[in-house]
Amino acid sequence: MAQRNFPYFPAKYIALDRYENDKNMKNIHVFVLIVNDARDQVIPTSEGKQLYDLANKPRQFYLISGRGHNDCFDDFAMIGLDWVKGILTTN
Numbered sequence: 001m002a003q004r005n006f007p008y009f010p011a012k013y014i015a016l017d018r019y020e021n022d023k024n025m026k027n028i029h030v031f032v033l034i035v036n037d038a039r040d041q042v043i044p045t046s047e048g049k050q051l052y053d054l055a056n057k058p059r060q061f062y063l064i065s066g067r068g069h070n071d072c073f074d075d076f077a078m079i080g081l082d083w084v085k086g087i088l089t090t091n
Helices: 021-027 047-052 073-089
Strands: 032-037 059-064
Touching: 021 047, 032 047, 032 073, 047 059, 059 073
Parallel strands: 032 059
Antiparallel strands: none
16 A cells, blocks of 8 residues: 555555565455544555455455544444454354
8 A cells, every 4th residue: 555655655665574464365254343433544444445355254344434443442442342342142
């Protein structure tokens, strides 16, 4: 993401932590929740949807509207808690 957002900066050579979720998603066999915001400045919604499409079932995708990447914690916390509660009560 850093290299894509800052193509003039050699981020791919400097960033030591690589989160290659797209490559690892096929190995995840637990409940997956992906939350994205329509106005996310860091992770585009298309990336969240792509990751969701790669996820094994059971999976769930939530799109928050009206917030950005760094100001959606309240919404995310409630979605996450409700999601966990749903898993615990159905299993």
